[in-house]
Amino acid sequence: MENKVLRIEMPNGSKWDVPVMIIARDRAKYYKDEFDNNIEKSLHDDTLPLFESNEYEIKDWASNNMNWDDVKEFAKQVPQSNTETDYQEGWINGEKEIVAL
Numbered sequence: 220m221e222n223k224v225l226r227i228e229m230p231n232g233s234k235w236d237v238p239v240m241i242i243a244r245d246r247a248k249y250y251k252d253e254f255d256n257n258i259e260k261s262l263h264d265d266t267l268p269l270f271e272s273n274e275y276e277i278k279d280w281a282s283n284n285m286n287w288d289d290v291k292e293f294a295k296q297v298p299q300s301n302t303e304t305d306y307q308e309g310w311i312n313g314e315k316e317i318v319a320l
Contacts, residue, residue: 220239220240220243220267220270220271221240223238223239224236224237224238224239225237225238225239225242225277225278225281226297233296233297233299234296234297235294235295235296235297236294236295236296236297237281237290237293237294238293239270239277241289241290241293242270242277242280242281242285242290243262243266243267243270243277244258244262245280245284245285245289246266246280246284247259247261247262247265247266248261249284250265250266253265
């Protein structure tokens with residue numbers, strides 16, 4: 220889990236990586252009472268095995284139990300591609316919608 224991140228695409232198209240261990244520690248802290256008030260035991264005996272076996276649980280915990288303020292100091296923006304945008308391709312095949320301004 221140490222080298223895994225949860226990548227989130229924001230409404231503006233930017234992408235951010237949040238270390239999964241930040242999410243795991245948050246969950247372990249929540250369940251620590253079930254492990255003699257020991258966060259590390261909760262982390263290693265419960266949260267990490269759960270997160271390793273089911274990536275949905277990572278996303279679910281993050282979305283339903285945490286806020287951006289909980290992770291923003293650890294989040295790293297993913298660099299955007301330096302490739303040139305093919306505007307003609309976008310004009311022809313890009314997704315289009317009518318928006319009232």
